[in-house]
Amino acid sequence: MKKVFAFIGSPRKEKSNTYILTKMMLDKLVEMDKNIEYEILTAGHIKLNFCQGCLICATKGICPEDEHDDVGMIKEKMIAADLIILGSPMYGGGISGQLKTLLDRIALLYLQKRLAGRPGVTVATTGMSPNESMHEFLAGPMMELGLKVIARLDATTSRGEMDDPETRKRAEKVAETVFPYLTGEKLIESDETTEMAFQGMKSEMPLFKKECPAVYKYWKESGMLEVNSYAELLEKIRKEAVLR
Numbered sequence: 001m002k003k004v005f006a007f008i009g010s011p012r013k014e015k016s017n018t019y020i021l022t023k024m025m026l027d028k029l030v031e032m033d034k035n036i037e038y039e040i041l042t043a044g045h046i047k048l049n050f051c052q053g054c055l056i057c058a059t060k061g062i063c064p065e066d067e068h069d070d071v072g073m074i075k076e077k078m079i080a081a082d083l084i085i086l087g088s089p090m091y092g093g094g095i096s097g098q099l100k101t102l103l104d105r106i107a108l109l110y111l112q113k114r115l116a117g118r119p120g121v122t123v124a125t126t127g128m129s130p131n132e133s134m135h136e137f138l139a140g141p142m143m144e145l146g147l148k149v150i151a152r153l154d155a156t157t158s159r160g161e162m163d164d165p166e167t168r169k170r171a172e173k174v175a176e177t178v179f180p181y182l183t184g185e186k187l188i189e190s191d192e193t194t195e196m197a198f199q200g201m202k203s204e205m206p207l208f209k210k211e212c213p214a215v216y217k218y219w220k221e222s223g224m225l226e227v228n229s230y231a232e233l234l235e236k237i238r239k240e241a242v243l244r
Contacts, residue, residue, distance in 0.1 A: 009098045086099065089125045
């Protein structure tokens with residue numbers, strides 16, 4: 001069973017246009033293969049506290065706020081997923097504050113490259129403004145997580161496109177793009193951007209060994225310190241998946 005996890009930074013729950021658009025795509029995926037299951041959570045479904053900037057996550061491997069909200073649960077769902085989707089309506093010219101808060105709170109996953117080798121999709125809905133900047137913004141943290149963004153999905157909601165056949169067609173086309181990555185027909189490949197992100201983080205490991213021991217410990221225990229590139233890491237992940 002392949003698992004897909006989507007987080008939508010909207011407080012409107014199932015009424016969110018971004019939720020509706022994401023569900024269109026995911027329903028098509030399930031239609032293509034009943035062995036795919038998905039879960040969509042929105043900012044309206046969870047309790048979400050701000051990051052305190054304490055760096056305890058990097059030193060001890062835990063976030064104190066996880067005891068008081070639902071972010072710990074979300075991190076577990078992300079780690080268990082085969083595909084990650086992050087989506088948001090445009091608020092104030094960019095992603096919602098709720099999604100930005102979640103991105104702040106999962107900082108340890110960036111430092112650990114915990115989701116390396118998995119595909120990601122960005123989803124954006126706007127009124128009349130271009131949404132390319134939202135996709136570009138979300139691509140940054142997804143890359144830091146180790147994800148490879150393989151598709152983008154968006155709609156301009158003020159024009160009624162959520163009820164437009166063309167919107168559904170775009171959502172289903174993204175599902176068709178994603179599908180072979182879930183079946184294994186297509187593999188995540190390294191590129192210049194992901195290599196730079198990996199090398200940049202690895203170069204910090206001598207410093208992290210002293211100042212961010214939880215990060216260094218994960219890199220060491222997972223064998224990431226032994227690989228010389230993101231491409232090598234992907235090959236390592238694939239070999240381990242075969243052995244499981």
